[in-house]
Amino acid sequence: MEITIKVNTSQDIAALEKLVQALKASTETAVTAAQEPVNPTPVFMNPVPGAVTNPGPAVNTGSAPWTNQPFTAPVETLPTTTPGYTIEDLAKAASLLAGAGKRDQILALMNSFGVGMLTELPKEHFGAFAVKLRELGAKI
Structure with missing residues (x-):
């Protein structure tokens, strides 16, 4: 960025x-x-030419106590690893796609990964397979 x-x-x-x-x-x-x-x-x-440069000391209105701590904005923690998928996750997504009329695309996808059955897919390919399922419309 x-x-x-x-x-x-x-x-x-x-x-x-x-x-x-x-x-x-x-x-x-x-x-x-x-x-x-x-x-x-x-x-x-x-912001306006001629405006007061230093308005004087700040006044606590009583709504909250003053602190000398610097403002720190909350930092959102983002995941640093890719999500893990199980064979059950992949099978469920593929099954839903097959039921939606995309059986041939699922078979072609498994063939592109060199497997005839989902259970033959090596674990190191689960993430890539999940991405391809998403491209076919799966919500995984």
Whole structure:
């Protein structure tokens, strides 16, 4: 994935540096920032020319206690392995397809894998066979 960001001001650079630091903390991956180290003081962006640069100290409205902890966004964990299929999973999917009038395509698929019966299919080919079943319309 590639992201292009145009930076126009030193405030933009500081904001991007904070974003990089937050991502680094939340994902615990090595992210190398090409800019100077992040300034620990808050940066206020001026959306309107002439607006107040620093509005003063923040005020707690009482709705939640303040903390000095950095914001960390939740990180969704993605599977790192392919799903495992059993012979029963493949047989059920193939059976449903055969019942839907695709018996000849199932036989041709098994033939393309060099087997006459599904039970002869080696386990290392289960994933590829499942992909081909999906291409025929199986929900597996």
